[in-house]
Amino acid sequence: MKNLEKIHAEISDFICTITIKNPPMNILTKEFRQEFVPYMEELKTSSDVRVIVLTGEGDRAFCAGADLNEEGELTPESVRHFLEEDCRIYDIVNEMPQPVIAAVNGYAFGGGFELALACDIRIISERAKLCAAGVKVGLVVGPTRLVRLLGEAYAKEVILTGRTITAEEAFQRGLASRVVSHDKLLAEAQEWAQLIASRAPIAVRHAKNTIQKTMDAEWQEAMKQELDAFIECQDTWDHKHAIESFFNKKPPVFKGI
Secondary structure, eight states: OEEOSSEEEEEETTEEEEEEOOTTTTOBOHHHHHHHHHHHHHHHTOTTOSEEEEEESSSSEEEOOBOHHHHHTOOTTTHHHHHHHHHHHHHHHHHOSSOEEEEEOSEEETHHHHHHHHSSEEEEETTOEEEOGGGGGTOOOSHHHHHHHHOHHHHHHHHHHTOOEEHHHHHHTTSOSEEEOGGGHHHHHHHHHHHHHTSOHHHHHHHHHHHHHHTTSOHHHHHHHHHHHHHHHHTSHHHHHHHHHHHTTOOOOOOOO
């Protein structure tokens, strides 16, 4: 268990549940960045963590975005550095070898929307509301990730209007994998995490990596990466154990080796 000022993390059964602790709106402050990014770097090499669940503390917000007080202090000379630090939050979520599930418990606005988009799977509360709020405050937020997830047309609709997306719309559009009642959100996210954690961890990591690289690769290169991942996984103990278990009609128990 890790209990810092702005995050709480608990590891159990190969699942790390991380809670953003900055209520009531769980905004992304400098203090949060300084705790979250190094902790995620630690998790990258952890054999005890196969899946990460990310959520916000309290009932109001998953994450309501950046600290506007910090943004108000920016100058033309400092804004690029600030943005690079801010983007490191989203980038490290995206580049984690373990799948990251967002349990969106409330508002996910601005940078919070970007954080949810950076996760691999989104399970959201029926109370959740999402918004790429950039144009409402004279900024640009979320186009690159949203275009890659759901395409140009929907990204333009959402980002150019700055309108709020309901939980129902998020599910219908494929932005959320499941919508559940607020009191069942974490249990649902944990069920998804348990299912993924029960699979061969080396294969899961390779699968996530291959899927993400496919977005940027030409067809032949993408297929080469897929076959390379298959070849590496084929030589693992987990794969050989799964084949043996299949013929013995027993469920495999993977070790990540």
